[in-house]
Amino acid sequence: MKFRNLCLAVVGGSLASALPAMAQPAPGTPAGQTSHLDVNQLFATTCGWCHSDGGRVAGKGPQLMNTKRSDDFIRYRIEHGKEGAMPAFGSTFNDADIDKIIHYIRALKPEQP
Amino acid sequence: MNGKQRKTALSLAVAMGTALAASTAMAQTIDSKRIEANNPNDWLTYHGSYNSYHYSGLTQINAKNVKDLSVAWIHIPGHSTRGLQSMPLVADGILYYSGSYSRVFAIDGASGQVLWSYFPELDDALVARQTHSPYNRGVALGEGKVFVGTVDGRLIALDMKTGKPVWDTKLIDSQKLTIGFTGAPLYVNGEVVIGSQGGEWPVRGKIYAVDATTGKPRWDFNTIAPTEETKKTWGNDSWRVGGGGGWMPGGYDAETNTIWWGTSNGAPLYDWSGPDWMHTGARPGTNLYISSVLGLDAATGKLKFFHQENPHDVWDFDSAVGEFLMIDRGGQKYVVHPNKGGYIFVYDRSANVKNVWPISHNINYVKSIDPKTGELIGRRDMTAGKQAELLCPHISGGVSWNSGSYDPKTGLYYKIGNEWCMHLDIVKTTPVTEPQVQLNIGANFTIAPPPSGPIYGHLDARDPITGQTKWEVRFPEPPLASVLSTGGDLVFVPDTRGTVHAYDATTGKELWNHGDGTGHQGGIISYAAHGKQYVAVVAGFGGMASDDYAPTFGGVYKSMPRDDGALVVYSLSK
Numbered sequence: 001m002k003f004r005n006l007c008l009a010v011v012g013g014s015l016a017s018a019l020p021a022m023a024q025p026a027p028g029t030p031a032g033q034t035s036h037l038d039v040n041q042l043f044a045t046t047c048g049w050c051h052s053d054g055g056r057v058a059g060k061g062p063q064l065m066n067t068k069r070s071d072d073f074i075r076y077r078i079e080h081g082k083e084g085a086m087p088a089f090g091s092t093f094n095d096a097d098i099d100k101i102i103h104y105i106r107a108l109k110p111e112q113p
Numbered sequence: 114m115n116g117k118q119r120k121t122a123l124s125l126a127v128a129m130g131t132a133l134a135a136s137t138a139m140a141q142t143i144d145s146k147r148i149e150a151n152n153p154n155d156w157l158t159y160h161g162s163y164n165s166y167h168y169s170g171l172t173q174i175n176a177k178n179v180k181d182l183s184v185a186w187i188h189i190p191g192h193s194t195r196g197l198q199s200m201p202l203v204a205d206g207i208l209y210y211s212g213s214y215s216r217v218f219a220i221d222g223a224s225g226q227v228l229w230s231y232f233p234e235l236d237d238a239l240v241a242r243q244t245h246s247p248y249n250r251g252v253a254l255g256e257g258k259v260f261v262g263t264v265d266g267r268l269i270a271l272d273m274k275t276g277k278p279v280w281d282t283k284l285i286d287s288q289k290l291t292i293g294f295t296g297a298p299l300y301v302n303g304e305v306v307i308g309s310q311g312g313e314w315p316v317r318g319k320i321y322a323v324d325a326t327t328g329k330p331r332w333d334f335n336t337i338a339p340t341e342e343t344k345k346t347w348g349n350d351s352w353r354v355g356g357g358g359g360w361m362p363g364g365y366d367a368e369t370n371t372i373w374w375g376t377s378n379g380a381p382l383y384d385w386s387g388p389d390w391m392h393t394g395a396r397p398g399t400n401l402y403i404s405s406v407l408g409l410d411a412a413t414g415k416l417k418f419f420h421q422e423n424p425h426d427v428w429d430f431d432s433a434v435g436e437f438l439m440i441d442r443g444g445q446k447y448v449v450h451p452n453k454g455g456y457i458f459v460y461d462r463s464a465n466v467k468n469v470w471p472i473s474h475n476i477n478y479v480k481s482i483d484p485k486t487g488e489l490i491g492r493r494d495m496t497a498g499k500q501a502e503l504l505c506p507h508i509s510g511g512v513s514w515n516s517g518s519y520d521p522k523t524g525l526y527y528k529i530g531n532e533w534c535m536h537l538d539i540v541k542t543t544p545v546t547e548p549q550v551q552l553n554i555g556a557n558f559t560i561a562p563p564p565s566g567p568i569y570g571h572l573d574a575r576d577p578i579t580g581q582t583k584w585e586v587r588f589p590e591p592p593l594a595s596v597l598s599t600g601g602d603l604v605f606v607p608d609t610r611g612t613v614h615a616y617d618a619t620t621g622k623e624l625w626n627h628g629d630g631t632g633h634q635g636g637i638i639s640y641a642a643h644g645k646q647y648v649a650v651v652a653g654f655g656g657m658a659s660d661d662y663a664p665t666f667g668g669v670y671k672s673m674p675r676d677d678g679a680l681v682v683y684s685l686s687k
Contacts, residue, residue, distance in 0.1 A: 044540030045381075048557040049244070050660070053538070057559055060660035081241050084194035084655060084676055088241040091548065111499075 035096035039104035050086070055108055061086060065108035074102050143204055143254050145302045149367055153600070154641040156203045159251050159297040160516060161638065163365040164439040167518040168598050169639035173646035174685055175601030179615050179625045185647060185684040186225025190216060196653030197678035200251040200297060200595065200636030204273075208640070208649060210680060211249040214240070215263045219276060222642035222649075225682065229276030236265040239288055244552060245310055248656055250361070251297030251636065253305060256325050260305045262294025268307055268323055280328030285309055290316045291550045292358070296435070299362040299372070301411050304331055306372060311336065311358020312431065313382035315544035315553045318358020320374055320407075322414055332414030336376045336402050339416075348397030354544040354553070355396065356380035357403045361514055364437030366448075366462060371417055372409045373448065375432035379403040381555030383539050384427040385497040391425075395541075395555070399424040404431045406450055408464055420464040420487060422452045427494060428478045429508050430454030436516045438526070440577060449519075449577045455511020455530065456482055459578055470580030472530040472573055473511030475563035478504060499538040507533035507560055509658040513593050515634070519577060520598040523618050526577035527604045531591035533568045534561045560665050568665070572596065572606050574621060584621035586614075590666050593658055594633035597648070607633030607650050609662060610669050613683075629681050632673055634659050645684055653678020 043054045052059030067074070075098050081088030093101070141147055143157060151162040153170035161167045174182060190197070190212035201210035208222045214235055219228040240247050246264045253260040258270040258279055266285030271278055284307075287293045292310035299306045304322045311318020317337040323330050336357035338344040344352050356379045363374035379400050386394020401419075404426035408418040422432045430453045438449040439462075447467060448460040455473025460466060466487035480491030493504075505511075510531060517528030538557045545551040562568045570591030574583040586606075594607040603624070604616045609632040615625040632654035639648045654662075655675030662670040 041540060041542055044538075044557050045542040045545065045554060046552040048554055049552065049657075052557065052559040053536070054557045058664040059559065060657075060664075083241070084247070085660075087244050088238075091238075091242070092551065 035094065035100050037093070037097045037100050039100050042101070053111070055105060056110060064105045065110070067105065071102050074105065142256055143300070144256065145300070145367065148300070155205070156201070156638040156640050157254055158202070158300065159200050159253070159362045160364060160436065163367060165364045165436045165516070166438065166521065167516050167595060168520055170600040171639055171641055171646045172600040173641070174599065174603065174639070174648065176603055176617050176624060178685060178687070179601070179603055181685050181687045182615070182625055182627070182648070182683050183686040184627070185682045187682070188218065188220055188225060188227070188680040190218060190678065190680070192216070193653045193678035194676050195248045195655035196632070196634060196659065196675060197651035197680070198248045198250050198635040198656065199651055201638050201649045201651065201680065202252060202254055203638065203640035204254055206642035209252055209254065209259050210651070211252050211261055212678065213249060214247045215249045215261050215269070217252060217259060217261050217271060217276065219259070219273070222640060222647060223645065231271050231276045231278070233263055233269060235263060236288065239265050239291075242549065243291060243293070245295060245657060246293070248295055250295055253298040253300045253362075255300030255305065256303070258325065260298045260300065260325075262296065262298060262307050264293035264295060266293045268294065268298065268305060268321070268328070270305075270325070270328060282323055282328040282330065284321050284323070284330065289549060290314070292316055292318070296360045297362045299365065300325065301365050301372060302370070304411070306362075308359030308361070308374060310360050311356045312360075312377040313380050313429070313552055313554055314356055314550055315354030315380045315546055316358075316550055317352070317355060318377060320359050320409070320414075334407070334409055334414045334416065338401065343401040346398040346401045348392065351396035354380055354546065355400060355403065359433055361433050361435030363435050364439065365411065366439060369462065370411045372411050373437040374407050374409060375434055375450065376402055376405045376407060377433045378426045378429045378431040380544065381542050381553040382429050383495070383537070383555040384425070385539050385541055385555065386425075386427065386494060387496040388494045390427070390494050396425075400426070406432050406437075406458070406460070406464055418464045420458070420460065420466065422458055422487065423454060423489065428454065428504065430478060430510070434512060434514055438519050438577060440519065442578060447578060449526065451512040451517070451528065453510035453512055454478060455506050457528070457577070457580060458487065468578060468580070472528055472575070472580070473506055473532060474530070475505040475532045475534060475565065476511060477502070495537070495539055497539045497541050500536070503534040503561055503564065504537050505534035505563055506531060507535045508558065509533070509591075509661065513591070513658060515593060515595040515636075518596040518598040518604065520604075520618055522600065524576065525574045525583055525618070527572060527574055527596050527598055529570055529572055529592050529596065531570045532563050533591065534563045535559065536561050560661055572604070572616070574604070574618075586616060586621050586623070590662060592633075594650075595636050597637040597639060599639055605637055605648060605650075607637055607652070609633065609654070609659065611652060613637075613650055627683070629679065631677060631679075632659060632662070632670070648683045649680060651678065651680055
């Protein structure tokens with residue numbers, strides 16, 4: 001819950017400092033640089049249509065919480081996608097971004113009622 | 114000559130007459146006058162005719178003999194990623210249809226023999242990045258050409274006889290904007306009209322018209338704030354990333370030379386504005402022209418009139434559904450248009466509201482819609498955070514994008530309504546436009562049954578103007594495909610489990626069904642070739658709505674492929 005609250009706080013902060021319609025900086029930065037990606041926001045922006053409830057339950061895509069897939073598998077799938085099922089994000093996210101996404105997935109817990 | 118012989122002779126005479134009509138038509142080019150004439154042997158445009166009836170006047174297959182309907186031939190297009198979603202077209206006994214990746218086929222409508230095929234070379238790297246892709250929902254015919262859009266932003270014309278490209282026009286910078294074309298084009302008076310994707314994509318979706326002969330763009334209409342005045346309906350310059358577009362083909366009113374087109378929702382899809390949406394949130398204001406029906410001058414693309422069905426749409430209950438039924442009754446000329454929120458809007462021919470009625474039973478994004486003005490009553494505008502109450506209908510719609518059917522003989526509109534809801538957690542987002550545009554949803558969500566019971570769908574036979582129900586047939590899972598009614602007193606419904614059903618158009622009694630082996634989520638038509646009537650339906654599952662079926666319903670959907678499909682064509686076996 002702390003992680004989630006922190007993410008939401010960051011989301012709120014980023015909005016407060018930017019006009020709603022302004023495009024944010026590219027989530028993908030050159031390899032070797034740090035990631036500014038807010039993964040919680042990313043799921044609500046892009047991933048959540050298929051990975052329901054922030055990745056906690058299966059939807060069009062598989063449940064990500066408690067996945068048995070390896071980090072390497074997840075990284076490959078994010079970079080290359082899967083035809084007809086998942087877009088490829090290799091040109092959008094750098095290594096540091098994908099590290100953050102994997103960390104988010106590993107930290108997923110059921111939401112408190 | 115006994116009775117049976119007389120009947121056979123009569124049938125042969127009718128068949129010969131039909132064949133004669135077909136051979137006569139063979140010499141005719143396809144223009145708007147021929148499409149308007151609506152020869153029942155053909156199916157020349159996506160909605161069957163400019164009046165969007167999805168109705169065939171053919172009577173050879175009818176309520177008495179439909180029990181003898183069986184498979185005449187099948188075509189497997191291959192590489193049907195996310196199934197088949199297109200509406201076949203037929204001219205002069207030849208069937209034209211598209212599959213995933215905008216692959217186009219021309220097939221002899223009687224024998225099933227492939228006459229030609231065309232596989233466009235697409236930008237594979239772009240396609241791999243897209244979410245609403247690579248399905249294609251149909252082609253258009255006109256002036257000896259077959260027109261098809263592509264997910265990498267092109268409109269292509271093919272020679273009807275050979276399948277060779279005549280022109281190939283790039284209309285969208287899809288590499289940057291990520292969106293393209295999945296919907297069928299509409300041929301009208303020497304031009305080809307097609308609407309782009311948009312919606313929850315932070316872009317400014319457009320409707321384009323291209324010269325049918327040369328492929329040169331004629332006009333386009335920006336569905337997001339095309340004028341300085343309409344930019345004022347988007348606070349904080351949010352029009353720059355507003356979404357919109359119009360991804361399904363609309364209709365055409367020949368009397369006034371007006372194209373009717375429905376537009377998609379805004380981005381972010383779910384705004385966190387709350388009740389003060391005119392002044393706060395991601396896109397303060399009414400957001401013209403998202404979730405609207407537009408009347409565009411066919412020659413110039415100028416806006417003649419519009420009605421915004423859901424001002425400041427924060428539910429993805431858009432107006433992109435392409436049906437615009439042109440119905441004349443009692444001296445009044447009506448246009449009937451379903452909205453994804455589960456309401457059916459009835460207009461006059463200038464988009465003045467004449468009635469609004471709900472086809473879905475579980476709707477809570479508004480308390481009601483004023484049937485006299487179209488004003489939303491008791492609208493539900495949410496703020497960020499987990500919503501305590503379900504939102505109904507589900508994002509896949511109280512009405513899906515596929516079409517119903519209007520039978521002018523019964524005067525009934527056969528239309529699917531869906532009953533499903535969703536849990537919703539609205540999250541503030543910021544649009545991502547670099548290096549390529551990304552989806553901007555603004556929420557996490559899961560599908561859920563309505564408070565009143567399980568998810569289901571229903572085929573309704575309704576008066577299209579008043580909404581009065583004549584009969585209803587229920588399905589355990591919402592059907593997603595189009596509906597066909599015919600002069601043979603039949604209504605065909607292809608369901609998601611893979612069965613095609615035929616119902617008595619007057620009573621709703623099921624008269625026939627047949628399994629196609631996989632779920633349906635595309636078109637169904639009827640046509641005649643060499644004097645024989647056929648019913649053609651596409652089968653093949655997978656996509657934005659149907660991908661929810663396996664995790665939600667299990668059963669047959671767990672093993673149903675989402676990369677397969679077939680065109681199945683039926684005729685009478687006796």
